[in-house]
Amino acid sequence: MDIMKFFGREDSSSKEVAKERLRLLLVHDRANVSPRFLEMIKGELIKVISDYMEIEENEMDVKLTKTKLGKRNTPVPALIANIPIKRMKHIARV
Template sequence: MLLDLSKLFGRSKTSKDVAKERLKLVLIHDRANVSPQFLEMVKGEIIKVIQNYMEIDEGALDLQITRTKGEDGDSVVPALVANIPIRNVKNSGK
């Protein structure tokens, strides 16, 4: 009997999945005219600020630039979308 460790510890991404995700990020960055290095710099700054107030799961943090409708409803503009898992809120001043 073979033991499938990926089922035991959760599905790991295949190289195809990783390549597909990277391609999506490159396309989004190109459309927003933002380099991946710039996005990593922004991510680092956001982490620094948030860590003053909360403990977060940095490994699960997901920061992306996507496209959304502008305020006029007709134009399409870049949007920064962040999914930041919070482990604990630090002293909230109460």
């Protein structure tokens, strides 16, 4: 038991876990994007990028999140792809 717990604060409180899970769920619900659809996009991305670089497919992370758009800061879904590159292919240096 640490001092933070004594003051009633915990970093890994289940509330934070709930909020995070909920946020992600709602991003998907609102954008109407299924995990299968995301897998499809991921497959297409791999196909295109593989022509230019060698990537670590197993470590690749494609997900929906949200961002803000325009003057009114309207929240919109955003696609984030984190693709670790192992090596650039020759064609990319042209």
